[in-house]
Each structure stands twice: as C-alpha cells, then as structure tokens.
Amino acid sequence: MNEHKEKILSVCNEICKGTLMETLDITYIDVGENFLLAKMPVTPKVHQPDGVLHGGASVALAESVGSAASYIFLDRQNFSVRGIEIAANHVRSIKEGFVYAKASILHKGRTTQLWEIRITDEEDRLISNCKLTTIALPRN
Structure with a gap:
C-alpha cells in the first residue's frame, strides 16, 4: 500500500477513538480513488437477541x-460532513x-453526495445494501 493510502487510513482510524466506531470495532482497511472499505467483527456485542447481526449495527457501519468517505473526498478544511438520510436493505x-x-x-x-454502501461477508x-446521502456544511 502506498504512503498516501496509509496516511488516509491512519487518519480515519485515529479519529474513531472514543466514538461509536471504536465501540463497534470498525477498522478502515482500504481506500481507492472513489471508495472506502472498512471491516467490523460480528460478535455478540453487535447481535440482536436471536444471535445474528443487528440491522442497526449494519446501518451504523x-x-x-x-x-x-465523504470526509476524505471533500474539502474538509472548509466543510463538515453530516449524514442526512440512510436507507438499508438487509438480505442475509x-x-x-x-x-x-x-x-x-x-x-x-x-x-450533497450519494453513497452506496455494500456490506458483505468474508465470502x-x-x-446489506445501503444508500447514504450526506451534506457538506460550510465551516464558520
């Protein structure tokens, strides 16, 4: 992996300390020209009562x-990013x-930006397939 990718992933993982992302053990593992990839372990911590991944944990991921992704692909010096709508279809x-x-x-x-987030297993x-709309808000 090149230095630029490593720096982006390091920043993404560093800013997660003390947040929901750390609680869910989300780790950013790859970035490309127009994508960001993360992984999350499926453990009882993110299960619903019947022992499978909770849909809310998938949506949080x-x-x-x-x-x-919006944060790293936008001008973060001048804009803050907020999610304004998310939809999810859980299929497995x-x-x-x-x-x-x-x-x-x-x-x-x-x-505004529109993202597709595909959540897949190890195979x-x-x-789940999700769509997220984000908004770039000017910093004051």
Missing part, C-alpha cells in the same frame, strides 16, 4: 463508512466472522 443474516462495508460514490455534488456474499 454503513453510515460510518459513507460519512468517512450472519452470526460470526467479519462484515466488510464498501462505500462507493454515486453522486458527488457540491452540497463476498451481500448482507
């Missing part, structure tokens, strides 16, 4: 990765292992 359950969330840009406007099977 998706919003975390989509918002972080998982009890253990890791899930991977890949945020890819669908629309990169000056004010690349789709667990």
Whole structure:
C-alpha cells in the first residue's frame, strides 16, 4: 500500500477513538480513488437477541463508512460532513466472522453526495445494501 493510502487510513482510524466506531470495532482497511472499505467483527456485542447481526449495527457501519468517505473526498478544511438520510436493505443474516462495508460514490455534488454502501461477508456474499446521502456544511 502506498504512503498516501496509509496516511488516509491512519487518519480515519485515529479519529474513531472514543466514538461509536471504536465501540463497534470498525477498522478502515482500504481506500481507492472513489471508495472506502472498512471491516467490523460480528460478535455478540453487535447481535440482536436471536444471535445474528443487528440491522442497526449494519446501518451504523454503513453510515460510518459513507460519512468517512465523504470526509476524505471533500474539502474538509472548509466543510463538515453530516449524514442526512440512510436507507438499508438487509438480505442475509450472519452470526460470526467479519462484515466488510464498501462505500462507493454515486453522486458527488457540491452540497450533497450519494453513497452506496455494500456490506458483505468474508465470502463476498451481500448482507446489506445501503444508500447514504450526506451534506457538506460550510465551516464558520
């Protein structure tokens, strides 16, 4: 991995300390020209009562990765990023292992951005498909 990628991933992982992302053990593991990839372990900490990954944990993972992607692909010196809408379709359950969330840009406007976040298991099977709309707010 080149130095630029390593620096971006380091920053993403560093800013997660003391946040929900740290609580869920989300780790950013790859970045490209128009995507960001993270992983999260599926343990009882993120299960619903019947022992499978909670849909809310999936949505928290998706919003975390989509918002972080907006953060790194926008002018973060002059703008703050906020999620304004998220939708999720959960298509497969998982009890253990890791899930991977890949945020890819669908629309990169000056004010709003639309991200698709595909959450897959270790065998690349789709667990959830999410869409996140973010807004870039000027910093004062």
